[in-house]
Amino acid sequence: MTDFPGAPDPSAPRDGRRLRVLAAMSGGVDSAVAAARAAEAGHEVTGVHLALSANPQSFRTGARGCCTIEDSRDARRAADVIGIPFYVWDLAERFREDVVEDFVAEYAAGRTPNPCLRCNEKIKFAALLDKALALGFDAVCTGHYATVVTRDDGSRELHRASDLAKDQSYVLGVLDDRQLAHAMFPLGDTLTTKDEIRAEAERRGLAVAKKPDSHDICFIADGDTQGFLAKRLGTAEGDIVDEDGTKLGTHEGAYGFTIGQRKGLRLGVPAADGKPRYVLDISPVNNTVTVGPAGALDIAALSAIKPRWCGTPPTGPGTYTAQLRAHGSETPVAAELVGDVLEVRFDAPVRGVAPGQAIVLYDGTRVVGSATIAHTERATPAATATADPAA
Incomplete structure (x- = not known):
């Protein structure tokens, strides 16, 4: 070098x-x-x-x-x-x-x-x-x-x-x-x-x-994120359960799953309604992955930490649009900085929001700032019919 x-x-x-x-x-x-x-x-x-x-x-x-x-x-x-x-x-x-x-x-x-x-x-x-x-x-x-x-x-x-x-x-x-x-x-x-x-x-x-574009995670050469993590964190068998705690299968490490994941669950027990199940929660404490129906992924609000502002921090409540993933669409939100925590409520429920992801706020085309999602609040069943899966 x-x-x-x-x-x-x-x-x-x-x-x-x-x-x-x-x-x-x-x-x-x-x-x-x-x-x-x-x-x-x-x-x-x-x-x-x-x-x-x-x-x-x-x-x-x-x-x-x-x-x-x-x-x-x-x-x-x-x-x-x-x-x-x-x-x-x-x-x-x-x-x-x-x-x-x-x-x-x-x-x-x-x-x-x-x-x-x-x-x-x-x-x-x-x-x-x-x-x-x-x-x-x-x-x-x-x-x-x-x-x-x-x-x-x-x-x-x-x-x-x-x-x-x-x-x-x-x-x-x-x-x-x-x-x-x-x-x-x-x-x-x-x-x-x-x-x-x-x-x-x-x-x-x-x-x-x-030259082809680079893609995926640059430091995982073969694109196998689960294999990369397994080499560093080892394997640890745990349970895959439904929302009632009923065991449906096992896994080799909770780190191998993400909120909203549908493929690769390898469940031996089909859902009663025959519909696909998705990862709803990941608990590293007891190494348990919880799965359930798509509607259970709908989120009405979230709290985000470690805010970083592209300019003067906002004061008081405000209305913005938010983007939740690199190639996601915008969704209208109400947001307020309470101490060091950004509290966000969605105008309509959004789907598959995972702690650790970034939420970025926009005012028109201007980037207001970003924060790391820490907690999410599930939408009520009545609101899930209007959930935005592309946010």
Whole structure:
């Protein structure tokens, strides 16, 4: 691994437009085009690839994320074509502590974490940003699809991308004022399809133009989350029960389940009504998984902890829309910050909300902030007919 040898020349011109930008380059097409656009806009851009795996796979075969050696080479080749300096920074230990270990601990506690939000919070816009600022850079540039708007008073707001189909503001909802002030998302304010981004990359001579997108969890190369957790948490047989406590089957570890899961339950006793059953609750204390009908997944309200605000925290009750998963739809809510807890009530019940997930609040296209779901309140049976399963 190589490291950046020193800060940029402080005597470089600062005319209010030309910034010293550190472009995080994953080796994919989005981050490569973002770096190219930042350089084309006249900024002084340096590319950096984050080595997040202590034992990266040599090639992409069997790997589904963005942490392979091949990815770092793709990023370097893209930087060469753009004509910007390029370095590799080893953040594997920090990533292991702040993202991977947190992921395992959350599952062990019966919660369902989102490692992408944690990576943005702790790695890309904390560890990376802190290092960039210490070296004299003004901003960190990434290939996320979101928009930062500067208000007349100089404060920053995070908004959805112009193309809502590609919007990634949900996973950036953990960014605070300071981080937004140094964030740059060159892809967020253009109405271009992914095919057009690839076409742009090809016009620029970037070999990643046809590279497949990364997906799933980057540090689980084969996509087998349950197998990954089993290696770290071991197996522990427990019961699968219905809402009355009747044993329906067994499992090898409660961490292998998520709220709302239907497949893979392997129940030997069919439901009396013949309908599918879903995971309703996960109890790590007694290693028990509770299953039941789809209607029992409907949630009327929730409490969320560890709020992070993309601007001034809201005061008093307010009405917003909320997004509960990366590719979910918005749903109207009433929310209020009570002490350090965000209390949220849905206008209509939503389905399959799991503790550990993030809730992100929006005011129009503006991201208000996010919090981690701690507790949920089940909807009354009369309300379940209007539940929104896509929220």
